[in-house]
Amino acid sequence: GQQLNQSPQSMFIQEGEDVSMNCTSSSIFNTWLWYKQDPGEGPVLLIALYKAGELTSNGRLTAQFGITRKDSFLNISASIPSDVGIYFCAGNRDDKIIFGKGTRLHILP
Amino acid sequence: DVKVTQSSRYLVKRTGEKVFLECVQDMDHENMFWYRQDPGLGLRLIYFSYDVKMKEKGDIPEGYSVSREKKERFSLILESASTNQTSMYLCASRRTGVVPQHFGDGTRLSIL
Numbered sequence: 001g002q003q004l005n006q007s008p009q010s011m012f013i014q015e016g017e018d019v020s021m022n023c024t025s026s027s028i029f030n031t032w033l034w035y036k037q038d039p040g041e042g043p044v045l046l047i048a049l050y051k052a053g054e055l056t057s058n059g060r061l062t063a064q065f066g067i068t069r070k071d072s073f074l075n076i077s078a079s080i081p082s083d084v085g086i087y088f089c090a091g092n093r094d095d096k097i098i099f100g101k102g103t104r105l106h107i108l109p
Numbered sequence: 110d111v112k113v114t115q116s117s118r119y120l121v122k123r124t125g126e127k128v129f130l131e132c133v134q135d136m137d138h139e140n141m142f143w144y145r146q147d148p149g150l151g152l153r154l155i156y157f158s159y160d161v162k163m164k165e166k167g168d169i170p171e172g173y174s175v176s177r178e179k180k181e182r183f184s185l186i187l188e189s190a191s192t193n194q195t196s197m198y199l200c201a202s203r204r205t206g207v208v209p210q211h212f213g214d215g216t217r218l219s220i221l
Contacts, residue, residue: 102151
């Protein structure tokens with residue numbers, strides 16, 4: 001079946017550093033999505049990407065829809081303590097949403 | 110702001126019990142979703158509803174059923190709970206479309 005490979009599984013970074021994570025697949029997707037889940041809460045939709053090559057920002061977050069339509073990345077600039085959480089990518093193909101397994105972000109003081 | 114409310118944050122039940130998980134949204138959304146979240150597996154869709162009394166199976170519907178008698182409420186039912194249904198259950202809604210947009214805070218269900 002279709003799978004999304006999300007990497008890295010976890011990251012430990014210093015406050016103030018930039019962060020980069022990505023999602024790849026062997027299948028083409030029509031939409032890429034990025035969610036964040038804070039501890040003890042449900043996921044929140046951060047960014048939705050609808051076109052190959054699209055680059056979209058939401059504050060310090062920037063995400064891109066890969067040209068091949070098989071990948072996407074999320075960057076966070078100048079990380080702060082509230083960026084801690086699990087980031088999920090998801091892809092939409094034929095009205096079926098597939099989630100990645102998440103990247104857990106830890107920020108060291 | 111859209112609010113998706115799940116009736117319980119934590120629930121402990123016994124094997125074989127019938128379990129009801131309730132979800133209510135307050136923004137008149139057509140579409141509602143039930144996911145389960147397990148470590149290392151991400152989110153997996155159990156059922157999806159696109160209107161009152163309408164439902165579609167997701168990726169892992171076995172052992173579950175759903176009920177949508179009113180637009181704002183989507184219930185997940187475990188007919189006879191088993192230990193492999195111990196998980197975090199997340200409800201979501203969206204006005205239209207298949208992308209879950211607004212999630213509840215989840216119900217952590219333990220089956221003993």
